Amino acid sequence: MNYSIALVPGDGIGPDVVAQATEVLDAAGDKFGHVFNYVELEAGGCAIDHTGEPLPPETLEAAKQCDALLLGAVGGPKWETLPGNLRPERALLGLRAGLGVYANLRPAALLPQLWSACPLKDEVLAADNPPGTGGFDLLIVRELTGGIYFGKRGRSDDGNSAFDTETYSKVEIERVLRIAYAAAEVRRKKLCMVDKANVLESSRLWRELTQALSREYPHIETSYMYVDNCAMQLVRSPGQFDVIVTSNLFGDILSDEASVITGSIGMLASASLGDPASAPGQKGPRGIYEPIHGSAPDIAGRDIANPLAAILSAAMMLRYSFGLETEALAIEAAVNAVLDAGLRTADIAGRGDPGGTERIVGTREMGAAVLKALLGEG
Ligand code: IPM
Numbered sequence: 001m002n003y004s005i006a007l008v009p010g011d012g013i014g015p016d017v018v019a020q021a022t023e024v025l026d027a028a029g030d031k032f033g034h035v036f037n038y039v040e041l042e043a044g045g046c047a048i049d050h051t052g053e054p055l056p057p058e059t060l061e062a063a064k065q066c067d068a069l070l071l072g073a074v075g076g077p078k079w080e081t082l083p084g085n086l087r088p089e090r091a092l093l094g095l096r097a098g099l100g101v102y103a104n105l106r107p108a109a110l111l112p113q114l115w116s117a118c119p120l121k122d123e124v125l126a127a128d129n130p131p132g133t134g135g136f137d138l139l140i141v142r143e144l145t146g147g148i149y150f151g152k153r154g155r156s157d158d159g160n161s162a163f164d165t166e167t168y169s170k171v172e173i174e175r176v177l178r179i180a181y182a183a184a185e186v187r188r189k190k191l192c193m194v195d196k197a198n199v200l201e202s203s204r205l206w207r208e209l210t211q212a213l214s215r216e217y218p219h220i221e222t223s224y225m226y227v228d229n230c231a232m233q234l235v236r237s238p239g240q241f242d243v244i245v246t247s248n249l250f251g252d253i254l255s256d257e258a259s260v261i262t263g264s265i266g267m268l269a270s271a272s273l274g275d276p277a278s279a280p281g282q283k284g285p286r287g288i289y290e291p292i293h294g295s296a297p298d299i300a301g302r303d304i305a306n307p308l309a310a311i312l313s314a315a316m317m318l319r320y321s322f323g324l325e326t327e328a329l330a331i332e333a334a335v336n337a338v339l340d341a342g343l344r345t346a347d348i349a350g351r352g353d354p355g356g357t358e359r360i361v362g363t364r365e366m367g368a369a370v371l372k373a374l375l376g377e378g
């Protein structure tokens with residue numbers, strides 16, 4: 001089958017890691033008999049340089065015609081002094097809203113090979129350690145196109161005050177809850193809804209709707225937690241969590257915290273999903289797939305960046321947008337195999353080398369090793 005993929009390499013190390021992800025995708029295509037056609041598009045700082053806008057309308061229009069979008073990273077110090085609505089990050093918000101990807105899936109698991117990279121103490125990891133995992137394996141489902149990110153904001157006429165508003169409709173909450181329940185279904189069947197219902201009215205609506213919906217999923221254990229407590233529990237006993245579902249702002253904050261306790265932000269992938277079949281001929285939901293690390297401009301183009309998060313994001317794309325589970329698992333197994341073999345990019349080096357086989361490699365060599373492992377030549 002043929003799939004069209006919008007590629008937005010973006011800025012900094014974005015192009016370095018996306019190049020490796022497409023090599024691996026093509027190898028998976030050859031192995032399993034699929035063709036991936038790429039449509040390369042500009043967004044972020046590079047688009048500002050060429051067109052004056054972070055998200056040129058042509059980029060959004062072209063992305064809408066594709067089956068899914070793979071993004072590297074956007075932003076850098078060069079554009080940091082621009083006014084808010086002209087900064088590279090606006091491209092992300094515009095793509096999310098424009099493609100209607102309202103559910104952001106951010107998995108954070110501690111890989112056994114990188115155990116010692118985790119900044120938490122062993123006794124913390126031992127608490128509530130889910131069976132078969134090294135310490136913790138959780139998934140944050142963050143609402144992505146609503147809440148305070150997209151609410152009414154402004155300044156008072158006299159300039160002495162400013163406001164941002166958190167607004168959620170029932171429809172917005174329910175659709176992301178359903179995606180979170182579906183995710184819990186194929187995981188450990190636990191869902192924790194995180195809010196601030198002791199203070200915020202919008203949180204009380206989230207809680208009411210979760211309570212109502214939980215009746216449709218009696219085999220899933222639903223729990224509730226205030227966001228301040230959740231921030232604490234993540235570093236006290238991360239193993240207690242399976243799926244966390246929460247609003248846009250809380251999810252932004254908690255997912256950074258969850259990523260840092262894996263000790264390897266260069267490894268974490270993400271998927272942002274919308275309604276099923278919102279693109280022509282598409283199997284799964286329309287999606288944006290991106291590594292959660294930033295653009296790291298200081299190491300851009302130097303063959304240092306870790307391409308594994310981008311490669312794992314491509315695997316998520318195969319799984320969620322194209323329904324290619326076998327192919328996704330094969331890429332994930334190949335990544336696991338290169339880690340087992342001791343290959344490390346600089347960001348994950350020197351942190352856990354059980355067999356004493358660790359070898360530091362660059363972006364391209366890491367990508368090539370995954371490709372070889374995928375094709376069974378590893
Ligand atoms: C993220 C980022 C973005 C967000 C920024 C860059 C706008 O922090 O994807 O988590 O806040 O959503």
Ligand code: MG
Pocket residue numbers: 252253256
């Ligand atoms: Mg963030």
